[in-house]
Amino acid sequence: MKLSNYFLPTVREIPSDAEIPSHRLMIRAGMIRKVAAGIYSLLPLGLRVIRKVENIVREEMNKAGAIETLLPSIVPSELWKETGRWDFYGKELLRITDRHQNQFCYGPTHEEVMTNLVRNEVKSYKQLPLNLYQIQTKFRDEIRPRFGVMRSREFTMKDGYSFDCDEEAAAISYQKMHDAYSAVFRRSGLRFGAVEADTGQIGGSASHEFMVFAETGEDVVVSCSKCGFASNVEKAEVSPAVINPNEQVPQLPIEEIETPDKKTIGEVSGFLGKEEWEFIKTLIYTIDSGKEHIAVLVRGDFEINEPKLKNLLGADEIELASPETVKDITNASTGFAGPHKLECRIVADNSIENMVNAVSGANRDDYHLININIGRDFTPDIVGDVRLISLGDPCPKCRDTIEFHRGIEVGHIFRLGTKYSEAMKATYLDTNGKKKTIVMGTYGIGIARIAAAAIEQCNDENGIIWPYSIAPFQVVIIPLNIKNSELVNSANGIEEKLREAGFEVLHDDRNERAGVKFADADLIGIPIQVIIGPRGISNGEVEIKVRATGERRNIKIEELTDEVQKISVKLLES
RNA sequence: CGGGGCGUAGCGCAGUCUGGUUAGCGUACCUGGUUUGGGACCAGGGGGCCGUAGGUUCGAAUCCUACCGCCCCGACCA
Numbered sequence: 241m242k243l244s245n246y247f248l249p250t251v252r253e254i255p256s257d258a259e260i261p262s263h264r265l266m267i268r269a270g271m272i273r274k275v276a277a278g279i280y281s282l283l284p285l286g287l288r289v290i291r292k293v294e295n296i297v298r299e300e301m302n303k304a305g306a307i308e309t310l311l312p313s314i315v316p317s318e319l320w321k322e323t324g325r326w327d328f329y330g331k332e333l334l335r336i337t338d339r340h341q342n343q344f345c346y347g348p349t350h351e352e353v354m355t356n357l358v359r360n361e362v363k364s365y366k367q368l369p370l371n372l373y374q375i376q377t378k379f380r381d382e383i384r385p386r387f388g389v390m391r392s393r394e395f396t397m398k399d400g401y402s403f404d405c406d407e408e409a410a411a412i413s414y415q416k417m418h419d420a421y422s423a424v425f426r427r428s429g430l431r432f433g434a435v436e437a438d439t440g441q442i443g444g445s446a447s448h449e450f451m452v453f454a455e456t457g458e459d460v461v462v463s464c465s466k467c468g469f470a471s472n473v474e475k476a477e478v479s480p481a482v483i484n485p486n487e488q489v490p491q492l493p494i495e496e497i498e499t500p501d502k503k504t505i506g507e508v509s510g511f512l513g514k515e516e517w518e519f520i521k522t523l524i525y526t527i528d529s530g531k532e533h534i535a536v537l538v539r540g541d542f543e544i545n546e547p548k549l550k551n552l553l554g555a556d557e558i559e560l561a562s563p564e565t566v567k568d569i570t571n572a573s574t575g576f577a578g579p580h581k582l583e584c585r586i587v588a589d590n591s592i593e594n595m596v597n598a599v600s601g602a603n604r605d606d607y608h609l610i611n612i613n614i615g616r617d618f619t620p621d622i623v624g625d626v627r628l629i630s631l632g633d634p635c636p637k638c639r640d641t642i643e644f645h646r647g648i649e650v651g652h653i654f655r656l657g658t659k660y661s662e663a664m665k666a667t668y669l670d671t672n673g674k675k676k677t678i679v680m681g682t683y684g685i686g687i688a689r690i691a692a693a694a695i696e697q698c699n700d701e702n703g704i705i706w707p708y709s710i711a712p713f714q715v716v717i718i719p720l721n722i723k724n725s726e727l728v729n730s731a732n733g734i735e736e737k738l739r740e741a742g743f744e745v746l747h748d749d750r751n752e753r754a755g756v757k758f759a760d761a762d763l764i765g766i767p768i769q770v771i772i773g774p775r776g777i778s779n780g781e782v783e784i785k786v787r788a789t790g791e792r793r794n795i796k797i798e799e800l801t802d803e804v805q806k807i808s809v810k811l812l813e814s
Numbered sequence: 815c816g817g818g819g820c821g822u823a824g825c826g827c828a829g830u831c832u833g834g835u836u837a838g839c840g841u842a843c844c845u846g847g848u849u850u851g852g853g854a855c856c857a858g859g860g861g862g863c864c865g866u867a868g869g870u871u872c873g874a875a876u877c878c879u880a881c882c883g884c885c886c887c888g889a890c891c892a
Contacts (some may be wrong), residue, residue: 251827252853253841257885277884299881523892543890566892601892721850755852773851803864
């Protein structure tokens with residue numbers, strides 16, 4: 241490919257609205273351009289990378305026995321109403337009305353459509369197991385799209401669905417996908433890990449997220465190097481046995497203390513001279529948009545884990561109560577809530593169970609209570625694990641030390657059980673002619689996110705360093721002066737030879753100065769650069785530069801193809 | 815959704831507070847010339863509905879109102 245005939249608008253200046261390396265570099269390298277918030281055009285170079293990733297995904301899926309389909313992007317509301325997700329999915333679902341006033345949505349995921357297809361066609365156990373997937377554009381109306389294609393509203397996703405006779409078979413399908421996903425991310429050149437995850441809006445009994453490790457990741461992973469435990473912090477269980485430093489102290493009489501204008505735990509602890517772990521933090525939550533308001537208690541130095549709380553309550557939706565609601569429930573402004581003499585239901589985290597002589601809000605403006613004790617001064621309705629695991633906690637599996645890392649979620653797999661098949665009556669007849677419900681799994685990969693994640697992991701101050709397997713081109717040829725016909729001829733010859741040898745070659749035949757070409761080549765991150773200059777050409781030599789290592793060396797033109805071959809193999813293995 | 819900020823040439827910005835020449839700078843772009851191993855230089859040139867719509871004024875990029883778009887923070891620490 242001659243660059244002079246190509247469409248590769250690189251930009252030298254750093255885009256003002258891009259925050260993270262992948263976003264900045266994708267714009268600068270001429271891969272993407274924004275059309276609206278969270279909506280991007282893919283330029284040729286970007287598309288090439290996306291196609292590479294798609295092909296890896298496709299190959300590994302096919303290898304694992306999954307079969308490609310293509311479902312519609314626009315889905316009638318009826319299917320979503322069958323599973324109840326038309327209401328449950330909320331504002332992220334982009335709803336569309338057609339000219340007949342029929343309601344549709346732009347599919348954010350396709351459990352309903354795929355299950356509908358399968359229930360209409362699959363009748364017998366003989367047709368199972370079945371694993372169908374698609375690579376297709378989705379739309380999720382994110383609250384706040386950001387970081388370029390990392391969290392965009394429109395995005396390409398590989399979504400797959402498995403259909404099995406029973407849980408045992410479904411577990412096998414799940415494991416196959418787990419293995420296939422690992423292969424995909426390994427081949428894409430990423431450092432990643434599979435971690436236990438919350439099932440969120442998709443639902444189901446178990447799930448794993450595939451996380452690419454990067455400082456800029458939006459998720460936090462907790463892991464233990466001793467036993468191999470790894471989990472999203474949203475999901476990670478906290479071992480219940482927290483030892484409170486003052487557990488053995490005798491209970492003192494409860495007492496109300498004036499704490500004018502001291503609202504946060506930090507402020508009150510400073511004011512009273514108490515440690516944060518001596519506090520009971522009380523938060524008022526609203527459940528399912530106003531159905532109920534509850535108080536949630538956690539030790540002052542810990543954080544509430546909302547997904548856990550939501551799961552414990554079996555709620556569809558929870559949110560912190562408005563200041564007005566807090567006033568209604570506690571008779572006090574925010575900052576002074578406490579469990580003593582509170583009318584609503586109380587959910588307590590395990591961490592407060594054996595606290596003695598704690599501090600809490602007094603449900604009265606500008607007052608806190610000291611020496612408040614569980615059982616004597618208040619009784620929780622539910623006690624459970626509703627907090628975020630934190631640095632001092634032991635590994636939930638082996639009690640060793642845990643670590644925290646940031647990650648980018650590039651894949652997510654779920655065991656769904658019969659959640660969708662039951663709602664949509666997807667059944668089959670077993671060997672005895674008895675009607676059974678199909679057991680499902682669902683599996684997603686964010687295609688563009690893999691590309692972005694690769695950039696997050698592989699870049700330097702000069703630009704992108706593509707993993708060989710997903711690079712838009714493998715080789716870039718740089719003749720340093722196109723006025724010199726000897727250089728041009730030899731560049732053309734080399735382009736031809738490398739192309740015949742099966743390489744994807746970008747030939748920078750622009751009339752630009754050497755510095756411009758070097759800078760662009762580094763920016764767009766092509767793994768192998770072939771530099772053709774007047775110094776070497778007189779000896780029949782060109783220079784090879786490996787983008788990842790910066791290593792350069794001169795090589796005879798006749799040996800070039802072999803050498804590129806060798807370097808390619810090495811890069812693919814690393 | 816709440817708070818903050820920003821919309822001026824393809825991109826990055828100044829000018830707006832304090833209204834008043836022909837709206838400016840860098841870069842990119844076009845032409846000619848010189849140059850050619852890490853983002854060249856000289857000369858010339860083109861490019862703007864100052865986000866949109868109203869309003870105030872003799873006069874608006876600048877003041878007022880509304881709307882639209884975009885970005886950041888928050889939406890767990892009551």
